[in-house]
């Protein structure tokens with residue numbers, strides 16, 4: 001219930017989840033509604049932008065209504081609307097943005113556009129009321145693999161990022177090569193549990209010494225070459241071993257570079273976000289590594305790792321508190337710098 005706290009309605013439609021959420025005082029989640037389209041895109045092996053936009057359009061009003069009613073908040077009780085402005089599928093972002101603008105205009109409430117990755121960074125605040133910057137943030141999603149110094153709630157410095165495929169993208173592509181289905185991350189994660197990570201050694205691409213950038217297209221190609229070679233030789237492929245070997249390679253690189261970034265920045269707190277943060281091996285390896293180096297680790301529950309609107313509401317709250325309010329001509333952006 002509202003109890004006098006500042007109420008933010010968050011809206012997120014950048015990819016294949018139609019999501020709305022309500023937070024109080026920025027980070028207390030009162031509701032978090034997510035209508036996933038995964039089943040509809042799965043038959044195509046990936047997200048079809050046109051279908052995503054159409055479904056967002058059909059569902060957005062119902063999802064917003066559900067988020068408000070679950071939170072016990074009326075239209076009049078909303079203090080701020082936060083919405084993803086990009087990066088993402090531009091036709092999909094547009095639907096959430098149009099809904100936010102319409103509500104802002106009709107209800108005479110302020111609205112703020114949120115960078116999707118800033119949302120993923122803020123997800124960590126939702127379950128840790130006392131957490132405050134500075135800390136190191138690792139965002140590993142379908143579109144991003146970023147190591148970011150969070151100097152403040154709004155001040156960020158990108159220390160490293162992927163030069164080609166994002167971690168989640170590599171998981172999705174490897175799942176497709178292995179015929180595991182879409183979305184690939186959870187399928188590879190599950191398959192790897194029955195596999196031997198040492199059976200097949202895939203590349204660990206570290207780039208130049210000390211670099212905090214990532215490159216995952218090489219390991220994806222190694223998996224493709226391995227599978228093709230085995231098939232041509234008439235040998236059967238153990239998908240579990242391939243999944244385990246691939247996952248170990250990606251996780252090794254992410255953990256190693258994250259530790260380097262912690263050493264470089266001197267930060268003793270690590271916050272992780274993005275869909276790949278729900279990967280079981282990454283979670284356990286980060287846990288071990290942080291424990292061994294006395295770093296405090298914050299990983300959101302899986303529902304706040306993948307796309308959701310509570311993280312967008314939280315980021316919007318801190319933007320607005322610092323004085324930002326957007327105008328109704330704010331555009332949806334496919335690409336947007338952090």
Ligand code: KG4
Nearest residue numbers: 141142143168185186275276278279306307
């Ligand atoms: O953050 P997110 O929901 O959407 C983007 O902003 O991209 O991340 C989706 C990505 C997908 O690539 C998906 O395969 C990956 O996160 N993912 C995982 C796992 N769960 C989701 N990757 C590895 N292991 C998982 N358990």
Ligand code: ZN
Nearest residue numbers: 141274306307
């Ligand atoms: Zn995301």
